[in-house]
Amino acid sequence: MMNDATLRKIDLNLLLAFSVLMRERNVSRAAERLLLGQPGLSAALRRLRETLDDELFVRVGRGLQPTPRALSIAPAIEDALSGIERAIRPPTAFDPASWQGEFRVGMCDNLESAFFGPLAARMRQLAPGVRLVSVAFDKRDAARLLDDGAYEFSISVHDEPASWHIRAPLFEQASLCIYDARHLTCATPLSLKHFANAPHVTVSLEGTISTNVDVALARLGHRRQVVATVPRFSALPPTLRAIPAIATVPESIARCMAQLHDLTISAPPFELPADPVTMLYRRVDQADSRSVWLRRLFVEVVTEALEASGCSIGVSTAACCFDKVPLAEAV
Incomplete structure (x- = not known):
């Protein structure tokens, strides 16, 4: 288990300075790699020495020689920095063509009849290893089922969403x-x-x-x-x-x-208000590449299906604002 009290005493930048000094064994070259002036790097080394209670590096001629303590902790610090770098690296691009898994979407039966078939067909073309599941739901339970992980998103005439959900407009349905x-x-x-x-x-x-x-x-x-x-x-x-x-x-x-x-x-012989059909998904999934790809695929399928059926309604441009990358590419 991590010791928070110990970690609070150390600055991550100091560990990076230590790692570069171990590799370069020269203050000037290390400062250049760290984009620091030599006084700044010297100050960082002084703080490291105070924190670890060891001289760490001794000047020998024009270079630096690490102390036994520095040599003993260097591998662990290098591993820790490498792990942090991997953790904060941009996520691997989602590749629908090679992904194996399941997508679950929530649709009331009228929208399911209109859009599930075309969505399944496009999914087979672009992501042949994916199983597509349509989940039946009552719109009153849409938010709860979303939080329970029943589906990636739901399509319906949704009520005002919670702050941790996003409701994206799709189209006004007459x-x-x-x-x-x-x-x-x-x-x-x-x-x-x-x-x-x-x-x-x-x-x-x-x-x-x-x-x-x-x-x-x-x-x-x-x-x-x-x-x-x-x-x-x-x-x-x-x-x-x-x-x-x-x-x-x-x-x-x-x-x-x-x-x-x-x-x-x-057409009805009198005016009826159109229903705002929306997509409801979790805010935590807003930037997830897999979820973004699926949402955009659905928007494109809906657009094509509505045009093919001759519907007088169009998909809202606001529904497309959650991504800008073509479906054939990773996001």
Whole structure:
């Protein structure tokens, strides 16, 4: 165990001066290597002698001869300085192509449906030794799960973060209506009358029926009839294929479902506020090269996926501020 009282008496710069003097055995050359004047190095040597109670170096001709005490402690001091230099050296660049390990990300199911597949595909290209795991979570538990190490980051509409977390904006996600035109005959875009009179399906983990859609409708003097509520977005397509109904869902998942299940999408016939989708990660991971690489990869995948699906939303430039290095290079 380290003796703090002993270490407080010594200045690390004095040990460096000792190491250089041992190698050079000459005050002038040692002072030049240390970028010190000879008086400064002489003062450092005097402090060393007082601290270690030994002369350490004796002038012999134009050079210095170490004392037995200096010779005995030199290897340990050299090892200690080498260890410190290695410890503070810039970290080894992260190489995704050779890294073997696991990345875990937290995504609610609508974002998972839109982005997990493209993320997995890019991961296979750039980091073939990595296993990608999507972790299901309730956004109310996002911060706790992050602190517990359940995932590298979570993607959701997050609440105000703690001081030890960072919430980076990704995009403002609008809502779209989706339905099966073979069951529900409506002109596109939907009119307010058709929207208000049609049956509706909602998505709620807690089974809640009322949403911001109902608030907006109430302001216009209308109410809708909710005939079914499912806990996950994955249950929507078969439900909409089975009954004539409308679901109002985030744009990214709406477009994904429309392509995969031959459903029809339409803008809502009234204004709905967009949801701010954000990335939540730990402040301690902000500069970690492995974590930075993963966050940037996700941002690029989201950008490409949104563009490919024709979404009207764009990724915020603020989300890209945590790194500047191309993905093909180490960070």
